[in-house]
Amino acid sequence: PICPNGAVNCQISTSDLFDRAVKLSHYIHSLSSEMFNEFDEQYAQGRGFIMKSIDTCHTSSLNTPEDKEQAQQIHHDDLLNLVLRVLRSWNDPLGHIVTEVQGIREAPDTILWKAVEIEEQTKRLLEGMEKIVGRFHPGDLGNEVYSLWSGPPEKQITDENSRLYAFYHLLHCLRRDSHKIDNYLKLLKCTLMHGSNC
């Protein structure tokens, strides 16, 4: 239940926090997918970007689970912290995406709007996740500054095509990582809140 007005020590239940986190992660991934598809349709057709998109994402060093067994074998504390790390590692790139979109010729407002909305909602999700982790391990937020992203690959951006590819690849990684976060949170919610009986 939402805290009634004027309530003093009212605390949102962990289950409600999880519900909100899952709603947000689902929304963020849907937006990321739409933004990627929109950009792909408008800028990537015939450029062979997908062939190159097997380049690794800046978060690939985070060793995230890649199938159900791995995701279920990892302890939920570790999975929660992994979600936090992935979220934090997108802080700078999301800012770059918002800036970069405005420099792309004839980029539709809908892509810019989604980029701004994703950046905003990801911050909210990160705050929510920090609350959730705080419930399980008060005082252990591991607030280390996380910057796996070394900024846009300046050296590789020599022309319009390479610049568009760098942006395409970032959107590809955002779609992928937002899907991972969404999936892990749904798994965690079922495990922790419903005893794996969703």
Add this chain to the structure above:
Amino acid sequence: MDGESPPGKPDNIKCRSPEKETFSCWWEPGSDGGLPTNYSLLYKTEGKNSYSECPDYKTSGPNSCYFDKKHTSIWTMYTIIVNATNELGTTTSDPQFVDVAYIVELRPPLNVTLSIIDDPPHLLVKWSPPSKADVKSGWVTVEYEVRFKSKKAQEWETLDAGKQRQLRVFSLNPSENYIVQVRCKSDHGFWSMWSPESYIQIPDNFPRKD
């Protein structure tokens, strides 16, 4: 040799996963060039340079390859090609790029049941999640859609049931026979096929649909 040639290019490679744990790919052979032709599917995953061959050509039927759990990674780009080989040469399909996270197409929902409720008068549609999909653990989250129409009607009416496993339908015509179907999709995948048709006769005393 008259009329004989290297095989045509295989195409229309299509890949689907029924539960985000395994997946299959199918292809359409090109012309066989008038000679006995063999097909092989090769794949490589992100970060790997060399191709591997399909682990199982049988489980998913003709012109197919099945990747079991051991050969399936989610959030990983697979590059897939199909070679057609006969006596006169080999022809390779265009590469297909697949991330299993985005090819999930669930089986239809199961056990669709229809019941007439008297007070207030309405139709209650219930169903079970699709087979294979692990909904309990949260690995797969499913949303549903219900469609219904009177046997006499042309157009279906479709309702979004979200994640629920039942739906109450109020706008029905008394004494008519209705067809009802349900389908589902994993939260970011393809819609399943519709469930088999279920039928119900609406009682005469139902309030007329406005």
